[in-house]
Amino acid sequence: MHRVVVLAPQDVIAFDLATPVETLGRVVDGTGTPLYRVRIAGPDATVRSGPIDIVVPYPLAEIEDADTIVVPGRNDPTAPLDDQVRDALRHAAQRGARIASICVGALDLAQTGLLDGLRATTHWRAVALLRARHPRVEVAPEALYVDNGQLLCSAGAAAGIDLCLHLVDRDFGADIAADAARTAVVPLTREASQAQYIKNDMLGGTSLTSTLEWIEAHASEPITVADIAAAVPVSTRTLNRRFLDELGLPPSRWLIRARVRIAQGLLETTDLPIDQIASRSGLGSPSNLRARFADIVGTSPGRYRKALTTPGSLSVPE
Structure with missing residues (x-):
């Protein structure tokens, strides 16, 4: 035993x-x-x-x-x-x-x-x-x-x-x-990961709080790291250094996470097809949405949606 x-x-x-x-x-x-x-x-x-x-x-x-x-x-x-x-x-x-x-x-x-x-x-x-x-x-x-x-x-x-x-x-x-x-x-x-539960205040108290809030508000738009730096405003080099020092990841990664969170919300609350969710979340294409979902959430958008709408679901084909 x-x-x-x-x-x-x-x-x-x-x-x-x-x-x-x-x-x-x-x-x-x-x-x-x-x-x-x-x-x-x-x-x-x-x-x-x-x-x-x-x-x-x-x-x-x-x-x-x-x-x-x-x-x-x-x-x-x-x-x-x-x-x-x-x-x-x-x-x-x-x-x-x-x-x-x-x-x-x-x-x-x-x-x-x-x-x-x-x-x-x-x-x-x-x-x-x-x-x-x-x-x-x-x-x-x-x-x-x-x-x-x-x-x-x-x-x-x-x-x-x-x-x-x-x-x-x-x-x-x-x-x-x-x-x-x-x-x-x-x-x-x-199938999913803890990423589905992480709120925007996951790393609250950082000096980057206002920057993170700006990213969350504009993540669905076609913004870049340069746009984020301009909104602060600091140089892209300084922005990258601050993110790595305080959050342990670059701003580009945080932006991707913010877009995935938008996609999660749409999957949870709407019946929109994958291509529209990819567009509205700022991830662009269905292939990029699936790749980012697999990387950050640990599953596919289809399985994620099915798991949330079907209690006890283990694995459902995309």
Whole structure:
């Protein structure tokens, strides 16, 4: 039986804590035998999670024998990580245990140094925080989850379910994972990415806020990076430097994302054909729309629209 320990630090997000307990704890084989032993452990016997207190039945030492350790998020992801938890996670990684974070738990996992040089994701509202506090981590803001082999991270809330089902698929195969998805009443895989949920204020507080707002307002028009720079006004070289320094990507990339967001809105709220959506979003042609969608959202416009209009849709031909 695969042994899973879910960490329960003070201020843990209850949803993140419950996700692996419910998703992995209900996985069974064809005879109804549980395939995971899931336990909650931590340095304190009781932890506060918002308005509720949670009894932690196992001590932190329980992770010493775990095959997989899950690190949930905390309501205050800026708080220092408990030294005992940090040392325990590092030791577990050294012996080869698999460690997965959920939501802003990626910031706790990053505090151990284990994510340095690796790709990671987190809730879209915490992307800037993760990037600023841990510059050695390669942040993938649009991913629902990232699998580095031994170390995994998921985006916010429900993306933790996606990650857990991915773990089931890795451990026991697609058939068992599909059964687990049916039990959870969710699709086994979601075609879209976190990009569909990212609001325009994803990196709020940047000195580029007014520039980003201008881009959002004019993205459907045939504007270029030079037009953006003229609206600021700064040189294109200065604009590129500011975007790379503060946002980690060039203005051309942000413009493409803004246009994809417009296309997403049109796919969600209208029955317009793909060529009209491409034109109205500023992406021009259907081929460019499909290419940008695949790059940023991780699926095609047709699958995206179908997934939003058909609950539980997994894959629909374009």
